[in-house]
Amino acid sequence: MARITLDLAHAYKPNPQQDSDYALLPLNMVFDDGGAYALLGPSGCGKTTMLNIMSGLLVPSQGRVLFDERDVTRASPQERNIAQVFQFPVIYDTMTVAENLAFPLKNRKVPEARIRQRVGQIAEMLEMSGQLDQRAAGLSADAKQKISLGRGLVREDVAAVLFDEPLTVIDPHLKWQLRRKLKQIHHELKLTLIYVTHDQVEALTFADKVVVMTRGRAVQVGAPDELFERPRHAFVGHFIGSPGMNFLPAQVQEGALVVAGQRLPLPRALPGGALRLGVRPEYLVLAAPGQAGALPCAVARVQDLGTHQMLTATLGGEVLKARCAPEQVLPAVGDSVWLQVLGEHTCFYQNEELLA
Numbered sequence: 001m002a003r004i005t006l007d008l009a010h011a012y013k014p015n016p017q018q019d020s021d022y023a024l025l026p027l028n029m030v031f032d033d034g035g036a037y038a039l040l041g042p043s044g045c046g047k048t049t050m051l052n053i054m055s056g057l058l059v060p061s062q063g064r065v066l067f068d069e070r071d072v073t074r075a076s077p078q079e080r081n082i083a084q085v086f087q088f089p090v091i092y093d094t095m096t097v098a099e100n101l102a103f104p105l106k107n108r109k110v111p112e113a114r115i116r117q118r119v120g121q122i123a124e125m126l127e128m129s130g131q132l133d134q135r136a137a138g139l140s141a142d143a144k145q146k147i148s149l150g151r152g153l154v155r156e157d158v159a160a161v162l163f164d165e166p167l168t169v170i171d172p173h174l175k176w177q178l179r180r181k182l183k184q185i186h187h188e189l190k191l192t193l194i195y196v197t198h199d200q201v202e203a204l205t206f207a208d209k210v211v212v213m214t215r216g217r218a219v220q221v222g223a224p225d226e227l228f229e230r231p232r233h234a235f236v237g238h239f240i241g242s243p244g245m246n247f248l249p250a251q252v253q254e255g256a257l258v259v260a261g262q263r264l265p266l267p268r269a270l271p272g273g274a275l276r277l278g279v280r281p282e283y284l285v286l287a288a289p290g291q292a293g294a295l296p297c298a299v300a301r302v303q304d305l306g307t308h309q310m311l312t313a314t315l316g317g318e319v320l321k322a323r324c325a326p327e328q329v330l331p332a333v334g335d336s337v338w339l340q341v342l343g344e345h346t347c348f349y350q351n352e353e354l355l356a
């Protein structure tokens with residue numbers, strides 16, 4: 001295994017002039033040996049570009065890639081000793097499940113006894129022990145993709161295992177199980193795993209550290225709870241969570257915080273200029289009329305979502321969402337409601353960046 005350092009940028013077109021010419025803007029990032037990482041972001045943000053640069057399928061247009069201290073910028077995937085799992089199964093239909101799992105080990109001339117042991121271990125982890133002697137051809141798409149996962153995980157000597165949206169073809173119920181399974185496998189095998197997805201649930205369940213990306217930029221690398229509690233960039237607040245963070249334009253004026261034309265006590269030292277106040281629906285609670293740090297809003301919608309209720313309210317032209325307990329008695333549509341926008345979980349952003 002290896003610690004992977006990226007100090008690079010990538011543009012597919014020659015002579016990039018502006019930020020939008022880059023698939024990956026200049027970045028400096030370290031993936032620790034043995035870590036479980038997810039690269040998370042919307043379509044086109046640069047996840048696959050970053051993964052392909054790590055695997056050696058793509059040479060960055062500037063900068064370099066290090067595996068530990070070794071410069072591998074121009075080394076092939078084989079030279080880097082990387083295992084990869086793609087969206088669709090890459091297996092041999094004519095071989096049995098066991099032969100498929102053994103293949104990467106046979107190629108590396110691992111002794112037979114060790115191969116049997118390791119194939120047995122991986123099959124057990126993926127709950128495929130009963131299918132080891134079956135031919136892959138007759139298996140479902142889900143089972144075939146499980147074999148692909150197994151082939152990615154079977155070698156002990158790889159620098160890292162890279163996954164590119166590996167659960168896309170998997171049935172939703174099994175997907176849920178496999179996400180958890182992969183996390184457990186990571187703890188048992190202690191391999192460096194890097195997992196590309198645009199699905200936050202997948203990223204947050206699987207990874208110890210999530211790299212959140214938008215428009216070619218890695219805007220935050222953090223544990224799932226850090227991304228939830230202290231999004232360092234407004235995009236992270238918006239992208240993580242369901243729904244994402246509420247944002248309100250705000251300004252410091254004469255020692256007060258002005259939000260939607262109302263003056264609130266300044267919660268902490270904040271600079272002048274345009275700010276954005278961010279508060280997650282989970283922390284936007286109902287308050288008594290006139291309570292410090294609360295604002296009067298109009299109830300636009302109340303939804304019973306089983307595990308919780310979602311209250312949607314408007315404040316001037318802004319829309320706010322509050323996640324409320326299922327049994328909480330909520331005001332009716334059209335009523336006025338006071339919502340606590342200031343509290344210990346409230347974040348402030350300037351130019352999209354979290355202020356200290």
Ligand SMILES: Nc1ncnc2c1ncn2[C@@H]1O[C@H](COP(=O)(O)OP(=O)(O)OP(=O)(O)O)[C@@H](O)[C@H]1O
Pocket residue numbers: 012023041042043044045046047048049050198
């Ligand atoms: N071979 C290529 N040639 C030119 N531009 C490319 C190429 N591959 C990707 N791009 C562009 O680079 C940017 C990043 O693409 P990339 O595939 O890395 O994003 P992604 O986050 O993996 O998206 P998706 O989830 O849709 O695969 C996009 O604007 C894309 O159009």
